[in-house]
Amino acid sequence: MAKKDIDWGSLGFGYIETDYRYLSSFKDGKWDEGALITDPNVTLNECACVFQYAQTVFEGLKAYTTEDGRTVTFRPDLNAERINQSAARLKMPVLPEGRFIEAVKMVVKANEDFVPPFGSGASLYVRPYIMGTNAVIGVKPADEYQFRILVTPVGPYFKGGAKPLTIRVSDYDRAAPNGTGHIKAGLNYAMSLYAIVDAHEQGFAENMYLDSATRTKVEETGGANFIFVTRDGKVVTPKSNTILPSITRRSLIHVAKEYLGLEAEEREITLEEVKDMAECGLCGTAAVISPVGKINDHGKEICFPSGMDEMGPITKKLYDTLTGIQMGKIKAPEGWIVEI
Numbered sequence: 001m002a003k004k005d006i007d008w009g010s011l012g013f014g015y016i017e018t019d020y021r022y023l024s025s026f027k028d029g030k031w032d033e034g035a036l037i038t039d040p041n042v043t044l045n046e047c048a049c050v051f052q053y054a055q056t057v058f059e060g061l062k063a064y065t066t067e068d069g070r071t072v073t074f075r076p077d078l079n080a081e082r083i084n085q086s087a088a089r090l091k092m093p094v095l096p097e098g099r100f101i102e103a104v105k106m107v108v109k110a111n112e113d114f115v116p117p118f119g120s121g122a123s124l125y126v127r128p129y130i131m132g133t134n135a136v137i138g139v140k141p142a143d144e145y146q147f148r149i150l151v152t153p154v155g156p157y158f159k160g161g162a163k164p165l166t167i168r169v170s171d172y173d174r175a176a177p178n179g180t181g182h183i184k185a186g187l188n189y190a191m192s193l194y195a196i197v198d199a200h201e202q203g204f205a206e207n208m209y210l211d212s213a214t215r216t217k218v219e220e221t222g223g224a225n226f227i228f229v230t231r232d233g234k235v236v237t238p239k240s241n242t243i244l245p246s247i248t249r250r251s252l253i254h255v256a257k258e259y260l261g262l263e264a265e266e267r268e269i270t271l272e273e274v275k276d277m278a279e280c281g282l283c284g285t286a287a288v289i290s291p292v293g294k295i296n297d298h299g300k301e302i303c304f305p306s307g308m309d310e311m312g313p314i315t316k317k318l319y320d321t322l323t324g325i326q327m328g329k330i331k332a333p334e335g336w337i338v339e340i
């Protein structure tokens with residue numbers, strides 16, 4: 001199949017309309033069989049629960065072209081599990097087993113000429129979402145839903161490629177302040193919009209959110225989890241029930257231990273101890289691993305020894321191994337790579 005005529009190397013993280021999207025509808029207590037459609041617009045009643053009460057959850061994963069020309073996705077079973085956890089928390093119907101992966105495969109296959117070529121630095125971002133679609137005016141869940149998947153080719157999430165970022169400690173909370181920060185619901189991202197615009201206006205790439213109860217522990221950023229390397233070479237990442245359980249992070253802990261022979265641990269990390277870390281990165285599907293060089297804590301700068309020019313050495317090893325696995329250059333653990 002001929003790839004689309006796109007300058008893959010200069011793509012940022014934006015939306016480009018592709019040829020097909022997936023739609024399955026839930027009505028009378030069951031999901032229909034689902035199909036590919038071509039219309040990128042969604043038409044719903046003005047009183048749809050998604051509009052009035054933000055009853056919507058989403059996922060994010062990527063499809064890649066491997067060196068030998070296959071199209072693959074990375075651990076979609078974990079996205080399937082997580083979208084169902086998010087849906088259950090917003091009283092939405094969950095997806096039947098197998099449906100999520102089947103739909104991802106279908107929509108990626110149909111848009112295969114939008115999957116960026118190997119080595120281009122770009123990938124196909126896959127955005128599944130579920131929303132309440134019928135009219136609801138009292139505060140209650142919808143009875144009808146749509147499960148959709150759109151795909152769009154993307155480049156790096158942060159401008160400047162792999163250059164270390166400067167971020168700031170935020171006084172805002174990332175998510176709706178009700179302990180639901182672990183679910184991937186649109187309302188949590190809406191809650192973060194004020195803080196992200198404010199951070200950007202002040203010249204910071206992201207916000208470091210702290211736990212809202214004590215404001216002493218590191219949580220995550222608006223779109224990625226933190227991963228740190230201690231000065232004695234251990235990989236550590238914050239333990240918290242109110243951050244999104246990142247699939248990239250879970251994968252990196254495995255990579256650190258099993259591929260790189262490093263110690264890796266999920267534990268509470270205080271803001272106080274961040275100044276003693278050797279390296280810091282933001283990890284996620286969109287962020288991959290984006291290095292952090294500097295954190296501004298209300299005017300006080302925390303500068304990592306890895307500096308502002310390149311990734312720290314252990315971050316680089318993690319990055320190379322993870323992306324090597326995702327793009328088929330390094331043998332993946334059983335079940336991590338799903339071929340389209």
Ligand code: PLP
Pocket residue numbers: 060220221222223224225243244245246247248249283284285286
């Ligand atoms: N944290 C937040 C708030 C996110 O939006 C994301 C992205 O999905 C992540 C963390 C990283 O999660 P994952 O690695 O599963 O993409």
Ligand code: COI
Pocket residue numbers: 059060061222223224284285286287
């Ligand atoms: C992802 O990485 O998939 C996310 O949802 C993060 C978002 C900031 C694009």
